[in-house]
Amino acid sequence: MKTSIALNQENLSKLPANVKVPSYNRDQVKTSIVHIGVGNFHRSHEAYYTNELMERYGVLDCGICGIGLLDYDRRIYNILKDQDGLYTLVIKELDGSLNARVIGSIVEFIFAPENPIAVIEKMANPDIKIISLTITEGGYNLNEGTGEFDFSNPVIVEDMKNPMSPKTVFGYLAQALKLRMQRGTGGCTIQSCDNIQGNGDVAKKSLLNYVEKAEPELMGWIEENVSFPNAMVDRITPVTVATDIANLQEEFLLDDQWPVVCEPFIQWVIEDDFKAGRPAWEKVGAQFVENVVPFENMKLRLLNAGHSVLGMLGALHGYKTIDEAARDEDFKTFLRAFMDAEASATLGNLGDIDLEKYKDSLIARFQNIYIKDLISRICLESSAKFPIFVLPTIKAQLKTGGSFARAAFVVAAWCRYNDGQDENGNTYPIEDAMSNELIRAAALSHQNPVRFLEIEQIFGDLAKNKTFVDAFLTSLNMLRTKKVKDCVKELNTKLG
Incomplete structure (x- = not known):
């Protein structure tokens, strides 16, 4: 019985031919996207589109820096760190066949609870053009009944008191955007990838509600320098289970601690409103429209x-x-x-x-x-x-x-x-x-x-x-x- 090969950068050349691996030089990838919430969906969707753009067109200025905000994110942080940011996307075709490819677009990862200042500085870096989010429907901290921002949330209260040690996405965004304003490094786009109607509008509302109380001097600058395009995202991406890991080892001789499985269908429709430029995702299937x-x-x-x-x-x-x-x-x-x-x-x-x-x-x-x-x-x-x-x-x-x-x-x-x-x-x-x-x-x-x-x-x-x-x-x-x-x-x- 053949031994499976651990997934990391050094072992890419050792993987069997039925596993597609990045052919581009990951050392040359320049990070311009920060993504908050590196879960299975992000890895089957935005990171996949970005990998395809790198692989098929040699566009290497759209690397992703993943951010884990929650203690829960420690596991994915440790695994991706161990695997040099690499993971396997397994597309389960309708006929039952498996299409495995290693995704290389996540080239950095920061675990926020260990180093909040590093996260703020990364998001404030002028090289970062897009800060994208998959923080789930509940992550926008809006009362479902009233639609208003919930300032009674204990972690929001804590962020207001300790702005340089934030716990929430809004605390981090406020401090990063404040640095961008103070340093004159320009604006950026905040791109929600969550299943919410008007997800860009929701992200903007939540952030501005928070900023109005936490950093009111930022309000005008955000309105002028930050865009929040709405987008529709679609790809069924179930939870990874033990059999998915075992199947990958058996069929592809690949040992991935947390692969992602998904359906073949994929769709991303985005309003074309980006303050600091964007990757040409339309080359690999995304649709840019005026009204999503x-x-x-x-x-x-x-x-x-x-x-x-x-x-x-x-x-x-x-x-x-x-x-x-x-x-x-x-x-x-x-x-x-x-x-x-x-x-x-x-x-x-x-x-x-x-x-x-x-x-x-x-x-x-x-x-x-x-x-x-x-x-x-x-x-x-x-x-x-x-x-x-x-x-x-x-x-x-x-x-x-x-x-x-x-x-x-x-x-x-x-x-x-x-x-x-x-x-x-x-x-x-x-x-x-x-x-x-x-x-x-x-x-x-x-x-x-x-x-x-x-x-x-x-x-x-x-x-x-x-x-x-x-x-x-x-x-x-x-x-x-x-x-x-x-x-x-x-x-x-x-x-x-």
């Missing part, structure tokens, strides 16, 4: 909402992966009807986008049996996801008198999910920043069913809308008295 709204609405309300639909229904039934739920004919029928009759009606004019083809592709992507996207991953932090992915469809349909019965059923399924037990008696953890409130509200909803909707931070004033409340109560009663499959079959028949 139609693209992001389509993605958030169909793909991301579709994930939540399958996640909640699948979790209650006892499925473990998204492909299992998507291959269930009853759930698939329900999902497609949700897309066709409810979500699609809220999207407006999509120009020359073939919406039917896009929805067909989503179903096929969800059904990819080789991705094995965990339902537990899809369901975590749902308090940050539902207001972005599902509730906009409900609110839009309420305004126009359109159908929202399936979306209401999914909200009821979320309430039932927070009981913490599927219909087979198996328990699961509620992994959510608002888990205590969600679990309590779900428990109280057994006596007062509307109690779940009274979480104002999530639902706003929806609890006061009788039309929606009636639909939610009908669905919750169904879910508390019948199996989820029986409920879905009944709705599929009733709603057509």
Whole structure:
């Protein structure tokens, strides 16, 4: 049996021919991007696009410096340090074949808790043109109900008191931008890569809210010198599991401590608003547009909402992966009807986008049996996801008198999910920043069913809308008295 080869720069030339490795000289790469939040998605998306630009066109002035802000990031920091910033991206094709390539675009990494000043200085360096973010939906510190910046957050309070030892992205950005202003080194672009509608606008709002209190003299300079383009990002990237590491060792003789697996589909649509220039990502498939709204609405309300639909229904039934739920004919029928009759009606004019083809592709992507996207991953932090992915469809349909019965059923399924037990008696953890409130509200909803909707931070004033409340109560009663499959079959028949 052949021994697998540890991934690092020195060993690249020793890897088997079926592993694609960087052909460019990584020693010549110049860093111009700082990325905060080096998780699996960044490594399957922005870092992948950047690697492709280096590999195919020899563009070496767009290297990435990763930043780990949280103690949780220590593991990825240590692994990438050990592997010279290299990692393997394994694309799981629809036919089951694996396409492995080593990505070399991350050439630096700083672990912020160990050296906050180094992070601030790096972000303030005039060579840095873009500071990109994947900090998750909840990382922007906005109250889901009011949309306002949460100054009561203890880490925000701490950053205000100790500006040179920040804990949050806003604390770091404020100090770095302050140095850029004081040194006259010019502005930059802050590029959100998170699944949030108007992610650039959200990043700008959160940062300016923080800066207005923490460093008010920065406000005008940021408005003039920093851009926040909106973008739509898309690539299903599940959690890396032990079998992914083992498969890489067995099939490719490659020992990578934290590879990334993903689907073949990839999309990145970006508003072309960059203050200090940008890589020519369009050469490797990114789209630059004037207005990203139609693209992001389509993605958030169909793909991301579709994930939540399958996640909640699948979790209650006892499925473990998204492909299992998507291959269930009853759930698939329900999902497609949700897309066709409810979500699609809220999207407006999509120009020359073939919406039917896009929805067909989503179903096929969800059904990819080789991705094995965990339902537990899809369901975590749902308090940050539902207001972005599902509730906009409900609110839009309420305004126009359109159908929202399936979306209401999914909200009821979320309430039932927070009981913490599927219909087979198996328990699961509620992994959510608002888990205590969600679990309590779900428990109280057994006596007062509307109690779940009274979480104002999530639902706003929806609890006061009788039309929606009636639909939610009908669905919750169904879910508390019948199996989820029986409920879905009944709705599929009733709603057509």
